[in-house]
Amino acid sequence: MHDTRTAGETSTRDRLEAAALTLFEQHGFDAVTTEQIAAAAGVSTRTFFRHFPTKIDALLGDIDARTLEFALRLHRQPPDLGLNEALIAAITEEEAEATGASMLPADLVRARVLRGTPSLADEIRTYEAKLERHIAEWIGQRTGHDADDFRIRVAAGAYVAARRVVVEEWQRSGGTAPVVDLARRSLETVHVTIT
Amino acid sequence: MHDTRTAGETSTRDRLEAAALTLFEQHGFDAVTTEQIAAAAGVSTRTFFRHFPTKIDALLGDIDARTLEFALRLHRQPPDLGLNEALIAAITEEEAEATGASMLPADLVRARVLRGTPSLADEIRTYEAKLERHIAEWIGQRTGHDADDFRIRVAAGAYVAARRVVVEEWQRSGGTAPVVDLARRSLETVHVTIT
DNA sequence: AATCTGGTGTCACCCACTGCCGCTCGTCAA
DNA sequence: TTGACGAGCGGCAGTGGGTGACACCAGATT
Numbered sequence: 001m002h003d004t005r006t007a008g009e010t011s012t013r014d015r016l017e018a019a020a021l022t023l024f025e026q027h028g029f030d031a032v033t034t035e036q037i038a039a040a041a042g043v044s045t046r047t048f049f050r051h052f053p054t055k056i057d058a059l060l061g062d063i064d065a066r067t068l069e070f071a072l073r074l075h076r077q078p079p080d081l082g083l084n085e086a087l088i089a090a091i092t093e094e095e096a097e098a099t100g101a102s103m104l105p106a107d108l109v110r111a112r113v114l115r116g117t118p119s120l121a122d123e124i125r126t127y128e129a130k131l132e133r134h135i136a137e138w139i140g141q142r143t144g145h146d147a148d149d150f151r152i153r154v155a156a157g158a159y160v161a162a163r164r165v166v167v168e169e170w171q172r173s174g175g176t177a178p179v180v181d182l183a184r185r186s187l188e189t190v191h192v193t194i195t
Numbered sequence: 196m197h198d199t200r201t202a203g204e205t206s207t208r209d210r211l212e213a214a215a216l217t218l219f220e221q222h223g224f225d226a227v228t229t230e231q232i233a234a235a236a237g238v239s240t241r242t243f244f245r246h247f248p249t250k251i252d253a254l255l256g257d258i259d260a261r262t263l264e265f266a267l268r269l270h271r272q273p274p275d276l277g278l279n280e281a282l283i284a285a286i287t288e289e290e291a292e293a294t295g296a297s298m299l300p301a302d303l304v305r306a307r308v309l310r311g312t313p314s315l316a317d318e319i320r321t322y323e324a325k326l327e328r329h330i331a332e333w334i335g336q337r338t339g340h341d342a343d344d345f346r347i348r349v350a351a352g353a354y355v356a357a358r359r360v361v362v363e364e365w366q367r368s369g370g371t372a373p374v375v376d377l378a379r380r381s382l383e384t385v386h387v388t389i390t
Numbered sequence: 391a392a393t394c395t396g397g398t399g400t401c402a403c404c405c406a407c408t409g410c411c412g413c414t415c416g417t418c419a420a
Numbered sequence: 421t422t423g424a425c426g427a428g429c430g431g432c433a434g435t436g437g438g439t440g441a442c443a444c445c446a447g448a449t450t
Contacts, residue, residue, distance in 0.1 A: 033405065033406085043429075044429070045406090046408090046430065046432090049406085049408080055407095126317045150360070150380065150381075151380060153360045153364075154356070154360045154361075155384050157353075158352075158357060158385040161356040164352060166349075185345065188388075189346040189353075190350065191385070191387075238398075240437090241401095242398060242399075245398080248438090249437080250436095
């Protein structure tokens with residue numbers, strides 16, 4: 001079916017996501033029910049689950065797309081860059097875009113809600129698995145090894161962990177800490193070398 | 196209340212855990228309901244949740260105790276050992292105990308169920324957060340830094356990731372791969388240096 | 391004997407999530 | 421114009437994990 005919306009209208013999905021973010025920020029993730037979100041968007045709870053597989057997805061939006069985007073960003077780095085330099089560049093790029101004009105207030109809310117719900121912050125680690133596989137494939141491709149190789153998987157795990165801590169620290173600083181420096185310092189502490 | 200069990204009797208908790216492991220292995224984690232576990236143990240579902248906060252905990256047992264145990268193992272390593280060597284030693288010790296006489300069949304079942312439920316394997320990452328904090332404190336103590344220091348957290352994240360991949364690889368090999376070698380190779384790939 | 395205490399059953403309930411059925415309203419071809 | 425078709429949605433009943441409250445019972449304590 002074609003999109004029949006005209007200017008000024010919003011899709012049900014957009015209304016649900018907006019309602020979810022607003023309510024999450026007001027009352028906290030746990031205190032908000034899917035029923036409330038649906039009601040705030042003017043639809044039934046059944047419709048909520050037609051647009052979001054789980055309640056968490058209403059907060060995270062399309063997280064899969066964003067992890068894939070980071071992987072593509074890595075792949076786009078010039079091949080003469082070393083692994084570490086390419087990773088630093090990708091993280092930096094990502095932050096540059098995030099703080100640029102395209103930074104939606106929704107992303108800020110997401111970050112705030114995540115930081116405000118510690119149990120959720122832990123649960124987010126589940127999603128790192130996918131990113132880790134993407135990065136393993138990237139390393140494998142760059143180094144000519146199998147992405148399933150033991151050392152490649154170790155390296156990918158370390159990279160993902162480093163990236164996570166960098167992002168954590170950046171958010172702790174309220175977005176003021178220069179990400180390039182953090183990324184560089186993290187990769188000085190954790191040196192990845194594929195023989 | 197004192198433990199009034201006599202020889203031959205089993206505690207409700209033990210019966211629940213045994214029933215859970217059996218059912219999980221027979222039908223898979225997702226296909227088993229808490230009601231079935233409780234029934235198999237001869238108690239009500241309410242009693243199940245008195246002994247295990249969640250269904251996952253019936254599979255994992257006291258995972259907190261085990262992560263803490265690993266942290267203590269690290270602390271017990273001789274102080275003249277470097278960080279990497281101490282970590283290798285701790286991982287090796289852990290495996291030695293696991294494959295020794297104290298290796299309960301229950302642990303084998305746990306591992307099998309975890310490997311047989313991929314979604315669960317991802318979810319397990321949630322529990323790494325606690326281990327990571329333990330390790331950060333250990334590194335901080337050894338190096339004289341704050342456990343909250345950025346580089347310490349990066350190092351802890353990398354160590355935990357390395358450990359996870361080592362364990363993964365060890366389980367993939369069916370427990371045949373020598374853990375010492377895996378640990379050593381992983382830490383050759385990921386060099387952690389605290390300046 | 392009176393009391394305390396911890397493990398348990400029962401019941402009622404909340405909430406995330408799913409299957410199924412039927413409605414409606416555009417689209418498009420006959 | 422008509423009728424088929426499909427997408428989005430509401431409603432409803434149901435499943436399953438998890439919780440709170442209350443009452444009960446059996447040993448242990450005094």
